[in-house]
Amino acid sequence: MQYKSDIEIAQSANMLPIGEIAAKLGLKESDYECYGKYKAKINPEAAAGGTKSKLILVTAISPTPAGEGKTTTSVGLSDGLSRIGKKTVAALREPSLGPVFGVKGGAAGGGYAQVVPMEDLNLHFTGDLHAVTTANNLLSAMIDNHIHQGNELGIDPKRITWRRCLDMNDRALRSILCGLGGTANGAIRDDGFDITAASEVMAILCLASDIKDLKDRFGRIVIGYTYDKKPVTASQLKAEGAMACLFREAIKPNLVQTLEGTPVLIHGGPFANIAHGCNSVVATKTAMALGDYVVTEAGFGADLGAEKFLDIKCRAAGIEPDAVVIVATVRGLKHHGGVKKQDLTTPDIEALKAGMPNLMRHVRNITEVFCKPAVVAINRFPTDSDEEVECVKQACLEHGVEAVLNDSWKLGGEGAVELAHKVVELCEKPSKLQFTYELEDSIQAKLDKIVQKVYGGEKAVLTADAKSQLKRLREMGADKLPICVAKTQYSFSDDQTKLGAPEGFKVTVRNLKVSAGAGFVVALTGDIMTMPGLPKIPSAELIDIDDKGTISGLF
Numbered sequence: 001m002q003y004k005s006d007i008e009i010a011q012s013a014n015m016l017p018i019g020e021i022a023a024k025l026g027l028k029e030s031d032y033e034c035y036g037k038y039k040a041k042i043n044p045e046a047a048a049g050g051t052k053s054k055l056i057l058v059t060a061i062s063p064t065p066a067g068e069g070k071t072t073t074s075v076g077l078s079d080g081l082s083r084i085g086k087k088t089v090a091a092l093r094e095p096s097l098g099p100v101f102g103v104k105g106g107a108a109g110g111g112y113a114q115v116v117p118m119e120d121l122n123l124h125f126t127g128d129l130h131a132v133t134t135a136n137n138l139l140s141a142m143i144d145n146h147i148h149q150g151n152e153l154g155i156d157p158k159r160i161t162w163r164r165c166l167d168m169n170d171r172a173l174r175s176i177l178c179g180l181g182g183t184a185n186g187a188i189r190d191d192g193f194d195i196t197a198a199s200e201v202m203a204i205l206c207l208a209s210d211i212k213d214l215k216d217r218f219g220r221i222v223i224g225y226t227y228d229k230k231p232v233t234a235s236q237l238k239a240e241g242a243m244a245c246l247f248r249e250a251i252k253p254n255l256v257q258t259l260e261g262t263p264v265l266i267h268g269g270p271f272a273n274i275a276h277g278c279n280s281v282v283a284t285k286t287a288m289a290l291g292d293y294v295v296t297e298a299g300f301g302a303d304l305g306a307e308k309f310l311d312i313k314c315r316a317a318g319i320e321p322d323a324v325v326i327v328a329t330v331r332g333l334k335h336h337g338g339v340k341k342q343d344l345t346t347p348d349i350e351a352l353k354a355g356m357p358n359l360m361r362h363v364r365n366i367t368e369v370f371c372k373p374a375v376v377a378i379n380r381f382p383t384d385s386d387e388e389v390e391c392v393k394q395a396c397l398e399h400g401v402e403a404v405l406n407d408s409w410k411l412g413g414e415g416a417v418e419l420a421h422k423v424v425e426l427c428e429k430p431s432k433l434q435f436t437y438e439l440e441d442s443i444q445a446k447l448d449k450i451v452q453k454v455y456g457g458e459k460a461v462l463t464a465d466a467k468s469q470l471k472r473l474r475e476m477g478a479d480k481l482p483i484c485v486a487k488t489q490y491s492f493s494d495d496q497t498k499l500g501a502p503e504g505f506k507v508t509v510r511n512l513k514v515s516a517g518a519g520f521v522v523a524l525t526g527d528i529m530t531m532p533g534l535p536k537i538p539s540a541e542l543i544d545i546d547d548k549g550t551i552s553g554l555f
Contacts, residue, residue, distance in 0.1 A: 003382075006110050007554045010118035013259050021257045025089065025290040032255060035126050038117050041252040042265070042286060044210065051288035053089075054427040057321035058297040058377075059306035059366070061359050062499070063489050065341045066331035069110060069379040069409065073327045073416075074297045076113035076408020077377070077423065079260040080416030081293050086424065088262055089291035090115075093279045093299070094129060094254075094269040095122050096197040098169040098532060105539035106554040111409030113416070115256055115264050119551045128205075129167050129196055129269060131250035135218075135243040136165045136201040140191075142239045143223055144178065148186045155232055157189040160224035161513060163530075167196035171533030194530040198274040201243075203484075203518035206268035206280040207316050211251055215244035217517040222476075231476055233516070253283035260413050263291070272299025273489040274530050276308040276520070281317040288319070293427070300489040302326060302362040303454050310370050311436050312482045312520055320433040323426035324366045324374040325419070327406075328359050330384040330392065336500045345383040352388055356395050357501035361456055361492065363401050369453050371434045373426040376403035377419055380410070439480050443470055446483045447509060447523060455492040457505045460523075462512075469512040478514040478521060486524045494526035 004012075018040045022032050031046030058074045074090060081088040092115070095107035106122045108115045115121055124130070143162060147155055166173065173193035179186040196202060200221060208214035219235030226232060234240050253267040267283035270276050277299030278284075287294040298305030306324070314320050330352060331344040337355030339348055359376065366374040376396050378389055389405060396403035404422050407415030436453050437446040447460035462470060473479050490496040493505045511524040524530075534540070543553035 005555055006106060006114060007118060007552065009112060010114055010116050013116050015116055016257060016261050018255060021261065021263050022255060025263055038256065039120060039126060040255045041126065041249060042255050043252060044282060044286065047286040047289040051285055051319060053288040053291050053294045054322045055288060055319060056293065056295045056323050056325060056423055056427070057306060057309060058295060058325045058327060059302040060300070060327040061332055061362055062301040062303065062336065062491060064332040064335040066329060066335055066344050068327050068329050068332050070297055070327050071107060072110040072113045072409050073325065073377050073379050073406050074295050075109040075115060075258050076406060076413060076416040077325065077419055078262045078264070078295045079113065079258050079408065079413025080420035081295070081423070082260065082262045083413045083417055084420050087292040089287040089294050090258070090262065090264040091279050091284045091287040091294055091296040092264060092266050094125055094266050096129065096195065096269050097167045098195050098197065101540040101543065102169040102532065102534050102538050105542065112259060112412035113408035114259050115266065116259060117256070119554060121256065121266065122554055126254050128250045128254070128267065131246045132199060132201045132205060133165055133167055133196045135246045136199050138243055139221070139223065139234055139239050140164045142237050144186045146237055153232055153236055154226040155224055156227045157187050160189065162223040164191060164193045165196045165199040166193050169195065169532040169534045171531065174529065174531045195532060197269050197271045198530045200515045200518050202268065202270045203275055203515060205247065205251065206270055206276070206278060207313065207518055208251070209281060211244060211247065214247055214251060215240050218243045221517040222514055251282060253280065253286050272305035272308065274486045274528055276312050276484050277305035278309045278313045281313065284319065285317065302365055303492055304487065304489055306366065307436065307450065307454050308484060310433060312484060314433060315435070315482060316519065321372055323423050324372050325377050325423065326359070326362055326366060326374055327377050327379050328392065329379050329381060330388045331381055333359060333392065347385045347388060349388065349391055352391055355500060358499070360399050361501045363399060365454050367401065369434065369436060372431050373429045374401055375419070375422050375426060376401055377406040378403055380405055380407050439482065443473065443479050443483065443512070443521060450483065450485060451507045455507065456501060456503055457493060457507055459506055461506045461508050463508065463510045466509045466512050473512060473514055473521060476514065478516065482520045484515070484520045484522050486522060486528045488526055488528060
């Protein structure tokens with residue numbers, strides 16, 4: 001059977017004018033600003049009045065090259081809830097141009113469970129990520145200018161921790177020398193670029209409650225240290241005001257729609273492997289004030305995005321999900337069971353059973369560590385056999401959780417109606433979020449608890465550099481902040497080759513860095529990179545535009 005591509009489906013959609021989508025949420029024309037016919041920014045004041053809705057978190061098994069379809073499930077579930085008469089809003093992240101031109105080719109859902117306008121969403125959208133990039137690099141420019149103009153603060157060029165950023169996968173910029181070409185071009189020093197989605201400015205945008213909080217957080221950013229090892233902040237450089245100006249519009253959530261006309265707020269886009277992986281607090285709270293049910297997602301597997309959503313974002317925002325959906329695919333579970341990518345379409349019950357422990361560990365984490373009710377959504381692919389789907393359902397029942405088939409890629413909201421009914425049922429179950437660790441725990445204790453409770457390993461081991469950084473963090477009073485672990489998304493461990501549900505491993509922390517503005521400590525593990533590179537055949541080679549302005553290759 002020949003299926004239409006995602007972009008073909010999106011380009012044939014009959015989108016509603018954005019004013020009609022806003023009206024579904026009870027918004028007046030004065031409550032939003034149009035960005036063309038099908039996009040708008042919502043004024044935060046329009047959603048004042050608390051968070052009244054049920055909040056549903058969508059997470060997943062550890063990702064595989066087969067793809068899990070978390071956004072597809074989030075969009076399909078939103079449409080499914082709308083179909084059963086629930087006033088629903090989705091709150092999702094903005095795509096980064098890095099993965100769009102690198103490996104994903106787009107990130108707006110898939111099939112008949114998509115957010116539109118798909119091309120706009122994947123290519124620049126309303127410019128929020130450019131505001132993040134510009135604010136980040138404005139601070140970098142002010143650091144180098146301060147040193148060039150006499151360095152009154154005594155910043156040690158060798159102890160600058162702030163890096164430039166770019167919304168693109170570009171491995172050549174991971175480590176650079178800046179200031180070359182003579183004294184007029186500033187001091188020569190080591191520098192480098194992170195991808196915009198991994199920057200602290202992105203994290204701040206997604207955790208700030210309003211423009212004042214945003215500016216205050218910018219001021220707390222630690223950019224480096226003086227010659228006598230004292231921290232230097234952005235406020236000492238008088239940079240926070242100018243940085244915040246760039247967010248006058250960018251702090252407002254973006255309103256778009258699904259193919260079926262369900263409202264969607266898309267705002268902020270931190271990765272979950274090297275950042276905290278959740279859309280903005282402003283967008284989530286706005287959605288919770290306007291809808292009765294809000295569907296949101298956290299990046300990659302539940303050991304990354306969901307852990308950070310629950311331990312970092314929920315703490316910061318004072319919210320918690322009423323139910324959690326864990327997305328799994330037959331293909332992904334077979335990969336965790338040892339099947340190679342090219343063989344995943346072949347039915348293999350034994351490999352499926354061998355990969356099931358990965359799903360069950362994620363289920364255990366949600367239901368036993370975080371104490372939230374959960375349902376498994378089997379995101380069906382056309383090659384999945386009925387026997388394989390039934391095998392997953394039966395295994396889940398044996399572990400005390402229900403699994404529901406999600407066929408929204410093929411059928412849109414109709415394919416997620418059963419999942420929607422189950423989610424509504426779970427939302428009525430009383431539950432109280434339990435965190436992985438307490439803020440009063442030491443950094444070592446927090447890391448150990450994450451490794452033991454969530455990853456299933458033994459403990460976290462700090463390198464000599466990380467131990468030295470830990471001492472500095474204690475002296476700064478940053479040891480009581482939450483932890484944001486930067487770790488491979490492919491494994492519970494810090495070794496991406498350990499698939500399934502490994503045990504008995506240690507996680508090596510090679511770097512500890514305070515993100516004082518975001519309000520957490522970043523722990524880099526393994527060989528995780530904060531600036532990805534392009535693959536051998538990047539998606540950019542397939543993306544094109546014709547002489548009529550029609551885009552192709554976004555899939």
